[in-house]
Amino acid sequence: MDAPSKGCEFRLDHDRRLLMFRLWGLWDEEAVSAFQTSFRDQLEQLGPGPFRVYVDLTDFPPQRADVGKGAQEMMVLATRLGMNKAAHLIGRTMTELQIKRLAAEVNAPEFRFFTREEEAFEWLDE
Secondary structure (H helix, E strand, O other): OOOOOOEEEEEEEOOOOEEEEEEEOOOOHHHHHHHHHHHHHHHHHHOOOOEEEEEEEEEOOOOOHHHHHHHHHHHHHHHHHOEEEEEEEEOOHHHHHHHHHHHHHOOOOEEEEEOOHHHHHHHHOO
């Protein structure tokens, strides 16, 4: 069976208070809605308190404005619930610029961008 052309997948590390997820493909309203539902579910499973985020965006090209707004809503929610660091693994400069702009608009906490997964996790664990 072929993999879906767009989507998200999540993992939680409760011991490290780390939410990890991967996004891929060009999204539509349905993909944004599925992401938001899954994101909220993951935050609920993680429980209250400070936490960090690792996002793999290597297969996530720049998105339409409405998709960006949907992601931005989750930035606001995560910040409100205790997110204090977010490491983004990127493959495209334009994706980085889009995420930086969205984060700046909502005063998201410390967001950093990496091209190597090892560096991202080193920074998150500081």
